[in-house]
Amino acid sequence: MLQLRQVSRRYGARWALEPIDLSVVAGSCVALLGVNGSGKSTLLRIAAGLDRPTEGEACLDGRPVNEDDPAVRAKVAVVGDATAFYPDLTVREHLEFVARGHGLRAAAGEVVEDTLAALRLHDRAAELPVTLSAGERQLLALAAALVRPRTLLVLDEPEQRLDPGARARLADILAAERAAGRGTLLATHHVELAAAVADTVVVLEAGRVLRRGSAEILAG
């Protein structure tokens, strides 16, 4: 599915990411761990096509990952670290907009209602974003990625601002992604979340891979 070959990224004179190989296959979850500035978000941005590597290539199903390509946008769902909302659209309308924008027609309403229920956002469905808490805004950003068709889910620290209950639901959702045969690339500071959902864990430090392996390496 997703193949990163010798991908690197340089900002000015500083290498944010040194050449790295990484693949995410269907039905697997890869978790990126590391301190701030270790290169997790840079790697995610390249994987989602939001940034271009200085060297190397990123491909999704054999096609270069580039967000200007509608075929790539149709497959990759991204939950980033910063989300802006339409001040005059309700929570439900945001999700309906995304679902219909991805071509869902009759099923859109049902998918939206199910996603609202799964993330416990149904009570806030008719509210405008200005009334949401920081955690609820994060859930809305996550919901927007879940209501649309996708083959790869890319999440940048999705556990931020979530309470323990919502974090547990997030873990369930990521497990469901694996079961549905979709790939997940996750950057997180939450070791327990990575241990619970990831098949492969990659620990980054200063733009380099420090350790790589199954979730058991986290025990050490």
Add this chain to the structure above:
Amino acid sequence: MMPPPDVGSCTAPPATDVWRLVRRQRRSRHRMTLGTHGFTAYFMAMLLAVYAAGPLAAAMRTLPRSPAGPGGRDFGAGLTGLPHGFLGAVLTAAFVVLLLTAARTATWCGPLSLSAADATWLLPLPVDRAPWLRARACLALAVSTAVGTLLGLSVAGATFTLLRYPLTHGSSAHLVGLCSATGALLGMLTVAVGIAAQRWRALAEGAVRVTPTLTLALALLVGCSWWLPVPGNVVAWTGPWGWAALPLVHATGESSTGWAAALALLAAATVTCAGVAWRAAGTVPARRLRRSAAVSGGVQAALLVGETRDAAVRIRSARLAGGAALRLPPPRTAWLVIPWRDCLALLRRPAGSAAAALLAVAAVVLGLLEPSTASAPIVSLAAAGAGYLAAARLVEPARLDADDPRRCTPLRQPFSRLAYWHAVVPTVVLVLVGTPTALVMSAATNSPPIAGLLGVLALAPLLVGAALAGAYRGRAPMWLAVTGGDLGGLGPPGVPLLLLWYVAAPLVGIGGTVYALRSQHAPVIDVLLLVTAGVALSWWVGQRARAVGRLAR
């Protein structure tokens, strides 16, 4: 949870359907949005009525009466006295600056700017965004054409009604036609250049790079055209900037050979550029749209609360690219930390530092010109202005501290004392640049070099002190804006007091320099006065820095 269908089973709808959907969804709350816009318009109208109407009416009353008719103002007569070719050169330079600004603006904003919400929700959709972006480009081109036409009509109207501009040939309809046509074409061209610069980043970056050199060249061109029309006439045929100037020059009655051909060339260039921009609009990369949405949103928010400095810093940050290659070894003494940081800031902004050096050279050259000419007061004022601008550019690091004093929290020195250390590097730079210039000027004018050197040594600290006082002035207190009373028909004193808050430091710096350059006193008295002014400025800088530091806590 019901899973969404597979990617393969969904076909992305046409882009137009998606935009229609979001418009329909938002329509139910249109009244809320309209209410917000309405309130903003009302607020702006009230501001203009309260603060601008009075001073404008008073300014109009001060214009001399025209013999052309009752109520007319004889301002236009001044324009007819201009040397042949000067107006054309000024207009050409102004239009180059306009197009350059359009290209430069694309580094952080541009005609195809999206809102942050559009960037978050529309850009990731798997639809072809080209039709939507091209529709926005068409709208921007149409709006700019309309605005350009209105501006052209306003200029024409103001020229022959308000100012009673004496038309030496042609008719008012001729003037209106040429002004509105040129305005419309120039408006469309400006937006087309902006869109092209958004698509091709190298164009925008190139515009930023050439700005200092081009500005200097344009200033020289305008200066030369006062005496010699040839350079202006030649430059007028080098591109759309000049083709736009020639019909306007003709409209004022000055002879302008080939103005009709220039207008035709301008129309052809504009249509071509608009076509290229329309095509390019569909292929502006998403990451550029997202970035410009973030920066322009931040700039708008800063401007809405009157934080002009914050807006300027955001724009400058958007233009920065890459890391810092230049390094300086850090000092061993804690007190030298601020001069070290100031040096680094100057080295890492070479264009700004070069501009400051050029301004300092210009100040010394103008200040040491033969003072016997009739225009000596204006020359002294220009010298003082250039000197102040040079100092103001050099104290930029101090301004950053004043913007947010928390930047200095890790340092152990009091914030107000750091302000004095920010004076070191700018003063040294001004003296280092000014000294050789003063020696060269002394040799050229056969005057004793000691006078020039003393002038540089005495005035550099004064200008830097005034610039620092400006940097640490802080936000104007809001009570100034609502000060009651009446300034003899000019309305309430709120606006003048606010203006004074901002111009007090430049006035002191420029006024002091002009006084020193024009003084007929004995040098000892002048030096004593300058030392007194320096001490007063130091006290002022300290007071302002203390106040800014206190507010930040």
